[in-house]
Amino acid sequence: MHDSGHEENVLELTQLRRSFDQGRSFVVDGVSFSVARGTIVALVGINGAGKTTTVKMCGTLLAPTEGSVVVAGVDAVKNPEKARAHIGMVLGVERGFYPRASVRDNLRFFADLAAVSYREQAGEIARVLECVGLRDKENKKVQELSHGQKQRLHIARALLGSPELILLDEPTSGLDPDVAVTIRTLMRRVADQGAAILLTSHSMMEVSELADHIVVLNRGKVLVQGSERDIFNFAQLDQVLSFSLVPTHEHELEQLTTVLEFFGLVSVTSQGAAWKVTVYLPDGVDKHALPSIEGAVLRPATLEDAFLALAEKTA
Numbered sequence: 001m002h003d004s005g006h007e008e009n010v011l012e013l014t015q016l017r018r019s020f021d022q023g024r025s026f027v028v029d030g031v032s033f034s035v036a037r038g039t040i041v042a043l044v045g046i047n048g049a050g051k052t053t054t055v056k057m058c059g060t061l062l063a064p065t066e067g068s069v070v071v072a073g074v075d076a077v078k079n080p081e082k083a084r085a086h087i088g089m090v091l092g093v094e095r096g097f098y099p100r101a102s103v104r105d106n107l108r109f110f111a112d113l114a115a116v117s118y119r120e121q122a123g124e125i126a127r128v129l130e131c132v133g134l135r136d137k138e139n140k141k142v143q144e145l146s147h148g149q150k151q152r153l154h155i156a157r158a159l160l161g162s163p164e165l166i167l168l169d170e171p172t173s174g175l176d177p178d179v180a181v182t183i184r185t186l187m188r189r190v191a192d193q194g195a196a197i198l199l200t201s202h203s204m205m206e207v208s209e210l211a212d213h214i215v216v217l218n219r220g221k222v223l224v225q226g227s228e229r230d231i232f233n234f235a236q237l238d239q240v241l242s243f244s245l246v247p248t249h250e251h252e253l254e255q256l257t258t259v260l261e262f263f264g265l266v267s268v269t270s271q272g273a274a275w276k277v278t279v280y281l282p283d284g285v286d287k288h289a290l291p292s293i294e295g296a297v298l299r300p301a302t303l304e305d306a307f308l309a310l311a312e313k314t315a
């Protein structure tokens with residue numbers, strides 16, 4: 001199935017737009033990016049940025065208002081069924097399986113849908129269950145599985161028939177950390193075997209670990225896309241200064257933030273009787289000139305910080 005060059009784009013979005021109010025506003029507004037074979041692209045953005053709507057359009061579950069989606073060379077807007085044959089997806093995990101039927105029977109049903117021939121089904125089901133570490137649950141009823149096991153079963157379903165494109169909306173949300181690690185390892189392995197993966201995630205740690213390319217959405221538009229370094233550069237971020245403050249006089253917080261704004265973007269959130277102050281410091285700031293503040297911690301910025309700084313900037 002995977003017979004052409006490594007750089008081939010399995011998914012290409014061009015100027016994708018979607019309105020839910022007859023064109024008065026667009027929740028996805030001119031989004032373009034691509035996902036190459038063997039790579040993982042993460043779509044991130046604060047709530048309501050348009051991530052799920054974008055992924056649904058990639059999966060042919062929602063028609064774009066404008067723009068194009070091409071999956072494995074197939075125009076997915078004109079030929080959604082043909083495109084779907086190349087897609088495995090996990091979008092929302094509460095529904096989808098027959099709870100009283102066994103894991104194997106459920107996967108047989110989906111193997112049929114994924115056009116896996118009857119002769120190959122037993123082997124394919126064993127393969128995908130092995131991939132997600134559920135081989136010993138083949139005869140269990142789905143309703144007897146834990147939340148994490150069901151999540152892994154959804155991923156197993158998406159792998160049936162080895163689709164070239166895998167779409168995952170929040171694949172590890174609500175999972176125990178150890179199960180999330182298993183799933184992340186699995187995603188990397190599936191990509192290394194040649195699949196193109198598009199995922200959404202609220203976990204910047206996950207994105208940092210997995211994504212080869214990051215697309216940051218903001219109110220339906222691509223704010224920035226590229227490597228982790230590109231996101232840092234765009235957010236103009238190097239280090240982060242943070243501390244808690246219980247003001248001793250009325251204007252203390254205001255005075256301090258006015259001084260700190262000279263150095264970088266300042267975010268203030270309440271923490272009971274205290275205020276948590278975070279200062280996002282760009283490259284080149286003279287750290288020695290910073291006011292000395294009791295309990296302040298200066299540390300290198302993480303992707304989470306870059307993301308929060310961008311969210312703060314665009315709020």
Ligand SMILES: Nc1ncnc2c1ncn2[C@@H]1O[C@H](COP(=O)(O)OP(=O)(O)OP(=O)(O)O)[C@@H](O)[C@H]1O
Nearest residue numbers: 020027028045046047048049050051052053054200
């Ligand atoms: N079927 C719909 N009808 C009307 N508005 C919708 C519909 N689906 C989504 N929206 C709106 O589109 C916007 C983007 O939603 P979407 O779910 O794509 O965002 P998201 O980035 O995935 O958010 P979250 O991180 O909260 O999952 C939101 O304002 C949402 O209310």
